[in-house]
């Protein structure tokens with residue numbers, strides 16, 4: 001008798017769990033859903049969104065394919081956007097997303113900003129005047145294969161943010177997490193030693209060198225998620241706990257951020273305060289820029305925004321049942337909030353690039 005009671009109780013528990021999961025999934029945000037269901041493997045609504053934006057016709061907008069990656073017979077384009085003057089010496093903000101395929105929200109935030117700016121460009125003369133003298137450069141979806149596979153790494157099993165030739169200070173690295181060369185069956189795999197960078201990583205490097213290195217002032221933000229309760233704004237280095245050469249510029253920017261947006265939500269720190277990594281693409285590009293002849297009077301600051309996805313899970317523990325729930329907001333109101341949350345920061349950084357004299361940072 002007791003056994004049959006237990007069976008009935010277990011059945012009820014199972015039914016209750018299924019009901020709760022069904023309710024949770026019915027509240028998923030539209031950007032996480034296709035045709036009223038969660039995004040399945042191989043579906044890539046973010047790429048469809050990019051292709052839609054790529055139809056824009058405006059003399060201040062240029063959209064290119066900067067690389068193509070083929071995986072299991074399917075070829076995926078990597079798109080770049082440049083909004084504004086084609087004079088690459090002008091102040092530039094760079095927006096990057098989707099390095100890690102599981103972190104769809106980074107791509108979605110960048111696309112949200114680009115969509116809004118392209119809409120605004122149709123009617124806002126002040127914005128047009130601004131962009132006649134400045135630039136917004138972006139690669140919103142760096143790792144389309146990874147995103148279509150719901151995977152952090154690219155189609156070759158390589159973590160693109162561990163893939164550059166930069167070696168971290170071995171005293172400060174963690175096993176595996178900081179990047180390793182054991183094999184692609186483990187996360188954070190760097191790829192084989194002395195092999196060329198992956199197509200996606202090389203496409204980003206080429207784009208930044210061509211479109212951003214010549215700017216008198218450039219700030220880039222690479223959008224990630226999956227670590228911590230707070231939104232962390234990281235500045236270099238990832239490779240070492242040593243202060244990086246433009247730390248005084250960071251202090252000036254932080255000072256202005258505190259004055260201008262005193263209620264901002266960001267925890268600002270050097271990336272190595274959280275962990276150090278080998279092969280960081282932004283360390284690689286920053287050092288390359290510093291060593292480029294003619295860059296002495298130019299300022300290039302690559303930031304990473306690590307959105308604190310643990311806070312989304314704390315508020316909605318059920319999303320821990322899905323792999324993408326660890327990295328992305330699920331509930332509709334939270335997604336809308338995240339899409340709005342960083343617009344002020346992007347705008348602030350863009351203004352900082354255009355007003356370097358005002359914050360009196362001399363190189």
Ligand SMILES: [Zn+2]
Pocket residue numbers: 099100103224225226
């Ligand atoms: Zn990431």
